[in-house]
Every structure is written in C-alpha cells, then in structure tokens.
Amino acid sequence: MSDDLFKKITSHAKEYGFVYPSSEIYDGLSAVYDYGPNGVLLKNNIKQYWWKAMVQLHENIVGIDAAIFMHPTVWKASGHTDAFNDPLIDNKDSKKRYRADQLVEDHLAKIQAKIEKEVRKARKRFGDAFDEAKFRAEHPRVQKYAAQIDEISRKLNNALANNDLAALKALIDELEIADPVSGTRNWTDVKQFNLMFQTQLGAVAGSAQHLYLRPETAQGIFVNFNNVLKTARVKIPFGIAQIGKAFRNEIIARQFIFRMREFEQMEMQFFVRPGTEMKWYESWKEKRMHWHRSLGFPADLYRFKDHEQLAHYANAATDIEFRFPFGFKELEGIHSRTDFDLRRHEEFSGRKMRYFDPETRETYIPYVIETSIGLDRMFLAVLSASYAEESLDDGSTRIVLRIPAILAPVQVAVLPLVKKDGLPEKAREIFDRLKWDFQVQYDEKDAIGRRYRRQDAIGTPYAVTVDHQTLTDNTVTLRNRDTMQQERIPADDIPHILNQRLNLKAWLD
Numbered sequence: 001m002s003d004d005l006f007k008k009i010t011s012h013a014k015e016y017g018f019v020y021p022s023s024e025i026y027d028g029l030s031a032v033y034d035y036g037p038n039g040v041l042l043k044n045n046i047k048q049y050w051w052k053a054m055v056q057l058h059e060n061i062v063g064i065d066a067a068i069f070m071h072p073t074v075w076k077a078s079g080h081t082d083a084f085n086d087p088l089i090d091n092k093d094s095k096k097r098y099r100a101d102q103l104v105e106d107h108l109a110k111i112q113a114k115i116e117k118e119v120r121k122a123r124k125r126f127g128d129a130f131d132e133a134k135f136r137a138e139h140p141r142v143q144k145y146a147a148q149i150d151e152i153s154r155k156l157n158n159a160l161a162n163n164d165l166a167a168l169k170a171l172i173d174e175l176e177i178a179d180p181v182s183g184t185r186n187w188t189d190v191k192q193f194n195l196m197f198q199t200q201l202g203a204v205a206g207s208a209q210h211l212y213l214r215p216e217t218a219q220g221i222f223v224n225f226n227n228v229l230k231t232a233r234v235k236i237p238f239g240i241a242q243i244g245k246a247f248r249n250e251i252i253a254r255q256f257i258f259r260m261r262e263f264e265q266m267e268m269q270f271f272v273r274p275g276t277e278m279k280w281y282e283s284w285k286e287k288r289m290h291w292h293r294s295l296g297f298p299a300d301l302y303r304f305k306d307h308e309q310l311a312h313y314a315n316a317a318t319d320i321e322f323r324f325p326f327g328f329k330e331l332e333g334i335h336s337r338t339d340f341d342l343r344r345h346e347e348f349s350g351r352k353m354r355y356f357d358p359e360t361r362e363t364y365i366p367y368v369i370e371t372s373i374g375l376d377r378m379f380l381a382v383l384s385a386s387y388a389e390e391s392l393d394d395g396s397t398r399i400v401l402r403i404p405a406i407l408a409p410v411q412v413a414v415l416p417l418v419k420k421d422g423l424p425e426k427a428r429e430i431f432d433r434l435k436w437d438f439q440v441q442y443d444e445k446d447a448i449g450r451r452y453r454r455q456d457a458i459g460t461p462y463a464v465t466v467d468h469q470t471l472t473d474n475t476v477t478l479r480n481r482d483t484m485q486q487e488r489i490p491a492d493d494i495p496h497i498l499n500q501r502l503n504l505k506a507w508l509d
C-alpha cells in the first residue's frame with residue numbers, strides 16, 4: 001500500500017459521496033469532515049454491525065446514549081483536566097506548531113524507510129533467490145538502522161512515560177530534527193497542551209460555567225453506572241455500550257478521517273468482579289478480533305499491539321492495529337482499566353459507585369474491561385481494504401469497492417436494461433417491493449455497463465437487471481459485484497436470496 005493509493009481512496013470517497021471536507025465552500029475546516037449520502041449509509045451499517053454484535057447478541061450488555069456535555073468535575077475525576085495533554089513544540093522561524101513526540105516518530109519513519117529501500121534494492125538484485133527475513137536479520141546497514149530505531153524509541157518512550165519534557169526536547173536536538181517548513185532547528189521548549197475543547201454553559205458573562213466537549217464517550221458510561229444498575233436489572237459481569245461523538249483538539253490533524261477533531265466512538269465498559277479481570281480481558285481481545293475478522297478481509301491486515309507503557313489506571317492494554325495505506329495503526333483499544341474510574345467518581349461525587357455481589361455477599365467497586373473503537377477509523381479501514389482497481393478481460397479497467405455486503409451502503413441496484421418497452425415500469429415495480437427491506441437504488445440512465453461501474457464504485461454487492469425476458473417469464477439477472485457473474489433467477493426469489501446473503505448470523509457466527 002502507498003501514499004498514492006491513499007490519495008486515490010480519499011478522492012474516491014469524495015467523488016462518490018462518502019466523505020466531504022467540512023464547510024468546503026469556505027475552504028474547509030482542518031480535520032473536520034462531513035459524511036455524504038453513501039458515507040452515512042456505510043457509517044450507519046458499521047454502527048448497526050457493532051451494536052448488534054455487542055448489545056443485541058449479549059443479554060448482559062445494555063446500551064445508553066449519554067449527553068456530550070457533562071459536569072466539569074467529571075473531567076477532574078477522570079484525570080483529563082490534568083493529564084489529557086500532548087507535548088507541543090514551536091519552530092520560532094516558521095511559527096508552526098508540532099507535536100514533539102510526532103517529530104521524533106516522523107524521524108523514526110524516515111529511518112524505517114531507509115530499511116525498506118535497502119530491502120527493495122536487494123529484492124530487485126537477487127530476484128526469486130531473495131530471502132527477506134535473513135536479509136533483514138543480517139545485513140549490516142539494515143542492522144545499524146534497526147539499532148538506531150530501538151535506541152531512539154527507548155528514549156522517546158522513557159521521556160513520555162516520565163512526562164520529561166526536557167528529555168523530549170533534548171532528543172529532538174540530539175537527532176538534529178529540522179522543521180519541514182523553515183528547515184531550521186530553532187525550536188522553543190516543549191510544553192503540554194490540553195486536548196479538550198472548552199465551551200461555556202449559561203448566557204451571563206462571569207457566571208457562566210466552563211464545560212468541555214467530551215474527549216471520550218466512556219465517562220458517560222461510568223457516571224451512569226448506578227442508574228443502569230438500578231434500572232436495567234443487570235448482574236455482574238455486565239457491560240454498558242454506547243456510540244457517540246467525541247472531540248479532541250488534535251494538533252497533528254492529517255491522514256484524512258484517521259485523526260479528526262470531531263469523531264465518533266463505539267465503546268463498551270464491561271464490569272467484572274475484581275481479580276477476574278484478566279480472564280475477561282483475554283476474552284474481549286478474542287471477541288473483538290473475531291468481530292473484525294468476520295468481515296472477511298485478509299487476516300494479515302490486523303494485529304495486536306500490546307502497550308509497553310501502561311497508563312497509570314490500566315493493568316493491561318492492547319490495540320487492534322489495522323494496516324491502513326500509511327501503515328499499521330491503532331483501530332481499536334482494549335484496556336483493563338481496574339477500578340480507577342468508578343473509584344475516582346466515588347471520591348469526587350461523594351456517591352457510592354459499588355456493587356453488592358449476591359454470590360459472594362461482598363460489596364465492591366467493580367473492575368472494568370473497556371473496548372473502544374473509532375467509528376471513523378473503522379470506516380476508513382473498510383474503505384481502504386475494499387478499494388480495488390481491476391483490469392478486465394476486455395481491456396477496460398474498473399474501480400470496485402469490495403465492501404462486505406452486510407455493510408454496503410446500497411445493498412441492491414435495480415436496473416432496467418433499456419429505458420423503453422415497459423422495462424422501467426417493471427423495474428420500478430421490483431424496486432417498490434424491495435425498498436421495504438433493503439437499501440435499493442434504481443438507475444435507468446446511461447448504458448448498462450456504465451451503470452454497473454457506478455454501482456461497483458460505491459460497493460453495491462448485487463444488481464438486478466430487468467430485460468425483455470422479464471416481461472414474459474418474470475425472471476431477472478442477479479449480478480455479483482465481485483465476480484461480475486450473472487445468474488438468472490425468478491424475480492420473486494430476490495428477497496429470499498438477499499436475506500440469505502445479508503444474514504447477520506451467517507456473517508458473525
């Protein structure tokens with residue numbers, strides 16, 4: 001995968017109504033995006049697929065929908081007011097601001113690129129005889145670069161773990177990192193910058209209460225722990241799930257919808273008996289990976305990356321990373337958060353956040369396993385893994401989004417072969433029957449080949465074509481997006497066939 005491919009995916013997303021820059025007529029707003037007609041359908045289908053897997057299929061998981069505005073003390077208790085920071089550095093010549101850790105990460109990426117270049121050169125030189133693993137393990141220059149990466153990563157992780165801003169600055173100086181804009185090394189000191197957006201409640205200046213836009217949905221779950229406990233008749237172990245917006249004033253806002261300032265999270269907090277959390281952590285790791293793999297994309301697009309530096313409240317944490325066009329990056333986090341959040345809310349609110357366990361007859365603050373996935377990142381993962389450019393037998397090419405049928409924005413297109421002879425009327429009749437159960441698109445404009453291409457480009461898995469034979473025997477052709485094969489079937493069988501292919505159990509189980 002490459003930068004070039006990523007650019008193509010980004011422009012395809014815009015051209016076909018998936019994602020637009022926000023407020024584009026005013027030249028956009030950095031790292032904020034809007035979803036278009038196909039985008040919103042895909043996004044809703046991803047939400048549904050997650051919600052059903054988490055809430056509908058687990059009798060011990062319930063959902064909530066908490067408000068974005070929360071009492072400001074929530075963020076004191078959660079630690080976000082004091083510690084939800086990024087280390088920033090300014091270049092005095094360009095006046096540009098950067099995330100200090102990201103400058104070092106970019107430097108590491110450059111060294112990694114040198115390794116990849118050596119590997120490419122060697123592969124070209126040795127052809128089929130090339131043993132890549134051996135080359136990476138033994139080639140002196142590759143070894144030297146790998147050692148540099150290890151050493152720099154160690155220093156970076158130490159500085160971040162100890163919140164040592166001077167050490168971070170020293171590392172930037174030591175590596176002689178220059179500003180990509182001005183080319184100079186004229187840096188300020190590194191400062192902490194809180195990522196929460198502030199706003200205020202109330203109209204009267206002076207008496208207004210300062211609020212934050214929530215930077216994660218999880219806290220809406222924690223503060224409702226007692227409410228859910230009292231009203232949902234849940235018993236430990238149980239989970240509370242939520243899908244909703246979160247906001248972060250990200251400094252490095254690039255890579256399209258990968259890192260946004262306004263985004264959506266799908267989070268679930270699973271409350272367990274203290275001491276059993278590792279068992280549940282392993283179980284949720286496995287379940288969440290299974291959910292991703294159920295979509296049928298190649299297995300090598302996913303990997304676990306355990307956190308080396310644990311946050312102070314976690315006793316285990318891993319990321320499910322996805323191979324985006326720009327490399328493996330975090331898609332979902334699975335964290336064992338101990339009893340940190342409930343305990344802190346108990347301290348700050350003065351309300352008990354406890355559970356009476358009828359089995360052990362003990363009262364305790366439950367431990368929590370969290371699964372947290374970015375909806376927009378999942379959207380980008382689906383787009384990236386689905387996008388393909390294919391050369392066809394007739395010498396033409398097509399762009400096809402091989403979106404898993406269960407997520408596809410439009411599930412079936414209904415196309416009259418020609419715009420006359422009563423075919424549009426018959427096709428409309430079929431469209432009207434299908435629209436109650438499926439997202440259907442009717443299209444009669446242009447030659448049939450062009451219409452197939454249009455549906456391929458938005459990832460419609462099936463197309464029903466109505467031709468002259470349909471008028472005599474009520475059969476249609478059903479075209480498969482991926483194989484481009486067509487089968488002749490009775491029009492009355494379409495709902496049954498689609499239901500079979502879009503069956504949740506068949507996908508998830």
Ligand code: GAP
Nearest residue numbers: 216218258259260263331332333372373374377
């Ligand atoms: N409650 C835990 C939490 O918020 P996180 O790792 O900061 O953990 C969870 O975020 C997920 O939210 C990430 O794995 C990612 O998919 C998504 N996410 C985080 N920041 C994001 C951003 N700026 N833009 C888009 N998605 C983001």
